[in-house]
Every structure is written in C-alpha cells, then in structure tokens.
Amino acid sequence: MTDFRSSSGGGADAYRDPSELAGLAGRHLDLVQAPFTLPRSRVLVFRADRAELADRIGDEEAVDPAPATALRVHTSEYERWLDDCRVIDELVVRGADGVALPVTRVLPHVIEFGGGAATLTFAGPGVLGIAGVGSSVEWTVPDGARTRVELTAEAPAVRLHVGADRSVRHEASAAPDDDLVATERLWIDWFAKCPIVRSDLQQMAAFCWWVLGANIVELPSIGEARGVVPSKIGYVGVWQWDAYFIAVGLRHGDPALAREQLEIAFRFPGDDGQLPDVVHEEGVLASSDDLPAGDRDRLRRAGSQIADPNAPVPLTKPPLAAWALAKVLEVEDAPDWARAQLETIRRSQDWWFAGSDLDGDGMPEYGHPYSSGLDDSPIFDGPLPTTAPDLGAYLVLQDLELARLAERYGTDAAGDPRAHRDRAARTLELLLGMWHPESGRFLARAAGETVGSDAIVGFMPLLTGGLPQPVVDALIAALADPARYGLSWTVPTVSAADPDFSSERMWRGPVWVNTNTLIIEGLRASGHPELARDLAERTVALVVNAGGPHEYFNPTSGRKARTATTAFGWSAALFIDLAVGLSAPSVEPLPVELLPVE
Structure with a gap:
C-alpha cells in the first residue's frame, strides 16, 4: 500500500495519533453542517x-452562534426530507438548578454539556446514551408528548432507543462509561486509518475522513454491506458514480471498504449489462419505473418524458467503473477480486454501445439527464x-x-x-467530430442540432x-479565461459568459470537486x-476556505x-485523494501568490 505517512509536509508527524486526528475533526462538528452520528447508524443529532x-x-458576514442548549434528533432515510424524519423535536439536558446546560464540546x-457535567454518546447504532448524575433529561417528540428523566447515583444515565418507525423508547442505564468507551474506541479505530497529509491540509483531511466514516450505512436490500452514502442528509443510498469517487478517496486508508463500494455499485447489473443509477435500502433505481411516486408525479407535471409509464427510460450513471477500479488497485493489488469485477464492467461498457446508442451513429447518448x-x-x-462530449x-x-486491465489480469x-x-479509437474519432474550432469548444448535440451551452462537459x-x-x-x-472559467474559485460547471450561468444552481455554475478532479x-x-x-x-484550497466538503460551491x-x-x-x-497526491515527496506546495485570494 502506498504510504505517505512518513513523507508529508512539515509538522505532519504531530498528527499520527488517532485521538489527535479525531480532535481535529471535532473542530468541524458544529451540529449544523455536521451532525453527531455513528458509522452504520441512521440516527442524526443536530442543534x-x-x-x-x-x-x-455561506454568508460572509455570518457570526458564530451561541452554544446550543437544545438538540434535535432525526433518522436518515432514502428519498425523505430531513424535516420529515424527526424523532425528537427538542432534547434538553438541565443541571441541578433546572437551567439548560449548553453544549460546550463536540x-x-x-x-459534552456544561463543561462535562453531562454527556451524550451512542450505545449502539440506534441508541443514544445521556449521562450526568444530578442532571435531568427531557425530550419532546413531534406529537407534542414530553418526557423527563432525573439522572441519579443509582441510575446515572438514560438510553434512548430510536426505532425504524421513528419511535423512542427509554430505559435507565447504570454503566454509561461503557458506552462512552466503546464509541470512542470505534472512532479511534477509524481515525487510525486516516491518511496523513501535508500539515496545512491535515485538519480538513481529518474532517473529511470523519465524513466518510459518518456516512457509512447498512442497506437492508444487500444484507450487511457497508455503503458509504453521499450524505446522511438527503442522499441515503449508493449512487453509482458517487461510489466510484468515494472509493478513490477511501483507498488511501481503507482499501477493503473502497472495494466494497465498487462491489455494491456492480451488484445488480441488468440482463443486458446496464448498471443501476442507485442501490438503496428498498432495492435499486435502474429505470424511470423505479422512481419514487412523488418524483414521477413532479416530472409528469413538468411534462418530462421520463414520467411516461408506457416508455420507461433506463437510468444509470457515467461509465467510470474501470477508472475507479484501476485507482483502487494502484494502492493495494487484489488480482482475484479484480477479475471478479471485470466482466460486470465490460458488460456495462458494451451496454452503452448496444443499448444507449439511440440514433445508431456509433456514439452513445444520454437518454435522460439523470444518467449523466x-x-x-x-x-x-x-x-x-x-x-x-463527456x-x-x-x-x-x-x-x-479495460484494455490495460485485461493485459494485467487476463482476457x-x-x-x-x-x-x-479499436473501439476507443473509433469513439475518439466521433468525439473529435464534436469539436467546433470556430468557437474552440466541444459542443453537445440534441435531436441532430448543436447545443450552444458552454458547459464543463466540454473539458x-x-x-x-x-x-x-x-x-x-x-x-x-478556456480554463484560464477570466471571462469564462478562470474565476477566483474554479472550475465553474458553466462558463460565466454563458447566459445560463448561475453561481448557486447545481450544475449551472457552481464548482464541484468531482468535475475538478476529472479535469x-x-x-x-x-x-x-x-x-x-x-x-x-x-481545489483543496476551496474546500478549506468554505469550511468543509460541501456538495458544491459558489x-x-x-x-x-x-x-x-x-x-x-x-x-x-476526493479532497483526501488530492491531498495525498499533493503530499507526495516530489510535490511542494504552490507559492501563496498563485492561490486565489479573496
């Protein structure tokens, strides 16, 4: 396994201790952007x-809020808004004087509440434990019912069992220290795998490693497999190309978990080789027939063809499977495992040419935006x-x-x-036919007509x-042109000169770490x-500047x-992957004057 732990930038040795790395990550656990949660758990605790x-x-003028005195507990569920998954609307820990104890450290x-007078931890994936002799705990559930429990020397803690139906059951606990020790050990074991990178990037790398651990869930549709989901806030499933990018980062600290993400993405190919868009807790999303009813209704109202039940549209994600597999194998070779995955990837590649070349010209198309x-x-x-062109x-x-992998692992x-x-050469020739020298751009086509949008797909x-x-x-x-893509924080997903540019709207202008990585x-x-x-x-400077690995950036x-x-x-x-690469012995940090300055 490639190990940059002994060759990072100055001061990195100070961060070898997993407890220190956990502490660095804890600086970002504000219970707003980052909830309190546990690997494999569906329970989230916020302010x-x-x-x-x-x-x-995102507001430049935002000030730090006062310490929280009340918490809210949610479950994390596929295709459900966070507000629809409330378990406890308000959880308050009070001192002996009846005053709410503030959260003083996470x-x-x-x-920790009141400087350690009381604590909240996990007592298992679906159980919260609250301890503090002389304190009291009270919580209110969405129907308005309120419960209060006094913590005494005989019963110094209470456990809250959160059910899959969002119910809450409580019981007294006499051994809160055991819960605290077990939860700390779980996280210490996780941070023991955290890649050590350049010292100026280590704190954010530790937080990013926490994100990957926190986003581990179990998916009932596939037994006990550990899926690292995009987010426990709204994206509780394994999206195909998310799995690829997540595996590329995980490989540096937990190559086995990286391989597991690819296995999940490859687990349910169609008879024709198509890989599904999403593997989730109830099954897969492989066509418009699999969309949740609410999504179909919304698309139908918008007039989308994807909502037609008589003409289902395949849904998948871009074909980056072999790229991700090769990346994972760079860090830790696994020949037998690689051979077991390659047929699925080859059949998926064949599906694009046989099942998604909808006009028969040799160049496959996206049948729906979801697949892009x-x-x-x-x-x-x-x-x-x-x-x-992408x-x-x-x-x-x-x-x-696939050609390189076949030569390495067999045909x-x-x-x-x-x-x-040969097929790559034919496809490249067709791709070059999409180049427009007069505008200096690769341009998409729809219904035989050129699409004029100046978008990131052209890179x-x-x-x-x-x-x-x-x-x-x-x-x-074009990348350097300040009127198009060479903005202070780059690369926008649509040129700033394009009439459809929006600095806030998903794929119409914001910067995404995955598209930057591909460029x-x-x-x-x-x-x-x-x-x-x-x-x-x-790219790593952007993540640090923004305070964390957000979905996309202005x-x-x-x-x-x-x-x-x-x-x-x-x-x-991908922050971790980039940070590891930038921390290699032959790579020195860029001079400060080359980095964007606000």
Whole structure:
C-alpha cells in the first residue's frame, strides 16, 4: 500500500495519533453542517435551531452562534426530507438548578454539556446514551408528548432507543462509561486509518475522513454491506458514480471498504449489462419505473418524458467503473477480486454501445439527464436524447482502462485488449467530430442540432489523452479565461459568459470537486502535470476556505452554495485523494501568490 505517512509536509508527524486526528475533526462538528452520528447508524443529532443557522452558511458576514442548549434528533432515510424524519423535536439536558446546560464540546464520540457535567454518546447504532448524575433529561417528540428523566447515583444515565418507525423508547442505564468507551474506541479505530497529509491540509483531511466514516450505512436490500452514502442528509443510498469517487478517496486508508463500494455499485447489473443509477435500502433505481411516486408525479407535471409509464427510460450513471477500479488497485493489488469485477464492467461498457446508442451513429447518448449525473445542466434544456462530449470521453477512457486491465489480469473477464483499443479509437474519432474550432469548444448535440451551452462537459475529452495539440491548447486557454472559467474559485460547471450561468444552481455554475478532479486527471493525461497540480491546489484550497466538503460551491465567493448539502461524500473522498497526491515527496506546495485570494 502506498504510504505517505512518513513523507508529508512539515509538522505532519504531530498528527499520527488517532485521538489527535479525531480532535481535529471535532473542530468541524458544529451540529449544523455536521451532525453527531455513528458509522452504520441512521440516527442524526443536530442543534434544535439547525434550520435557521443552516440558512446562513455561506454568508460572509455570518457570526458564530451561541452554544446550543437544545438538540434535535432525526433518522436518515432514502428519498425523505430531513424535516420529515424527526424523532425528537427538542432534547434538553438541565443541571441541578433546572437551567439548560449548553453544549460546550463536540467530538466524534461525545457531546459534552456544561463543561462535562453531562454527556451524550451512542450505545449502539440506534441508541443514544445521556449521562450526568444530578442532571435531568427531557425530550419532546413531534406529537407534542414530553418526557423527563432525573439522572441519579443509582441510575446515572438514560438510553434512548430510536426505532425504524421513528419511535423512542427509554430505559435507565447504570454503566454509561461503557458506552462512552466503546464509541470512542470505534472512532479511534477509524481515525487510525486516516491518511496523513501535508500539515496545512491535515485538519480538513481529518474532517473529511470523519465524513466518510459518518456516512457509512447498512442497506437492508444487500444484507450487511457497508455503503458509504453521499450524505446522511438527503442522499441515503449508493449512487453509482458517487461510489466510484468515494472509493478513490477511501483507498488511501481503507482499501477493503473502497472495494466494497465498487462491489455494491456492480451488484445488480441488468440482463443486458446496464448498471443501476442507485442501490438503496428498498432495492435499486435502474429505470424511470423505479422512481419514487412523488418524483414521477413532479416530472409528469413538468411534462418530462421520463414520467411516461408506457416508455420507461433506463437510468444509470457515467461509465467510470474501470477508472475507479484501476485507482483502487494502484494502492493495494487484489488480482482475484479484480477479475471478479471485470466482466460486470465490460458488460456495462458494451451496454452503452448496444443499448444507449439511440440514433445508431456509433456514439452513445444520454437518454435522460439523470444518467449523466449533471441533472440540471443546460445541455439538457432541449430535446432528448443528448450526445454529450463527456460521455464520449468516459467511454474512450473506459475502453483504454479495460484494455490495460485485461493485459494485467487476463482476457477471460475483461475482454480482448485490441478490441477495446479499436473501439476507443473509433469513439475518439466521433468525439473529435464534436469539436467546433470556430468557437474552440466541444459542443453537445440534441435531436441532430448543436447545443450552444458552454458547459464543463466540454473539458472531459482531455481524459482521453488523445486530443490534437491545438484542441488541448484551446481548452487550456478556456480554463484560464477570466471571462469564462478562470474565476477566483474554479472550475465553474458553466462558463460565466454563458447566459445560463448561475453561481448557486447545481450544475449551472457552481464548482464541484468531482468535475475538478476529472479535469485534473485530464490535464495529466494530456501532458500538463503542472497545470493539473495547480488546479489540485486550488481545489483543496476551496474546500478549506468554505469550511468543509460541501456538495458544491459558489465560484464567486468560494463558499458553500445555499442549496448544497454538507458533509458530502465524494467531496470528502476526493479532497483526501488530492491531498495525498499533493503530499507526495516530489510535490511542494504552490507559492501563496498563485492561490486565489479573496
């Protein structure tokens, strides 16, 4: 396994102690952006005033709130809003004088009240334990019922059992220290795997490692497999390409868990080889027939073709499986495991050409925006299907990776390397046909017409490593152009000069860590490692500046976009991956003057 623990930037040795790393992560556990939770648990503890405070995240003038005196408990459920998953509306711990004790410290394993007069920890994935002799605990559930328990020398703690139906059952506990020790041990074991990186990046890396551990859930549809979900706040499932990006970060500290994410993503291929969009607690999302009823109704009202029950549309995610597999195997080789996955990846690649080349021209299309991962990108504002340059690039990359993997692990599962390379060459030729030299852009097509949107999908052909030099030069110039993509915090998902640009709206302008990472990979593949390093530095600087691995970022302010969720899985994982790469012995930090300055 590659180990940068002894070769990080100055001062990194101070962070070898897992307890120290847990403490660094704890600085970010504000119970607003980051809840108190436990690996495998569906229970989340926030400040009771989280909703009000969350609205201020990203505001430059926001001030630190007063310490919390009341908490709120939620469950984490697939396709349900957090507010619909309330278990306890208000939980208050009071001192002997009856005054509410403030939260004074949060660590991964404990919430402390009143300087340690009382504590809250986990007593198992679905059980909270609150201790503090002389204190009292009271909680109010959504129907208004209130319960109060006094903590005495005979019964110094109370356990709250949270049911899958959001019920709460309580019992006295005489051994609260056991719960505290067990929960601390669980987190210490997790932080013992945390990658050690450059000292200026270590605190954020520790928090990102906490995010990955906190986002572990069990999915009943697949037994006891550990899925690292995008977020316990709204994204409780294993999305296919999230699994790929998350595995790329996990590989540096827990390669077994990284492999497990890929196994989950590969576990339910269709008979034709198509991989599902999502694996979740109730099954899979592989076509429009699998959408939750509320989603179908909303899409039907909007006139979307995907809502037609007579014409279901396949739903998947971009073909980056072989890329992710190769990344995971770089850190810890697992030949037998690799061979077991390769047939699924090869069949998925074949499905794109056989099942998603909807106009029969040799270049597959996205049948619906969901399959692109860029749901609301302006390239999908017109008719469907859409021929997009990012998909062509991913397919070239995947065939090239499959060829390399076949040569390494055998052709029985991965297929003939020459056939993969031949198909990659044909796809690249079609992809180059989407280049428009007059505008210096790769442009998507829909219903036979060119889509004029200047979007980030046009940079993904860099991943092929096979573009003519004038094309590479034009793309690099676009990345540096302050009127288009060279903003203070880059790379926006739509050019700032495009009429559809919005600094706050998902895939219509904000910066995403995953698309930045793919452009970094593309710059390396296209012979520009220094530009790749520059963008990697800017990307980790963005996450640090914004205070955490949010879902997406405002490219103007460098802060969390208002509607983005927090503690986001792939942002955390890819921050770690970039930080590890930037901490290699041959890589020095960029001079400060090259980094964006507010």
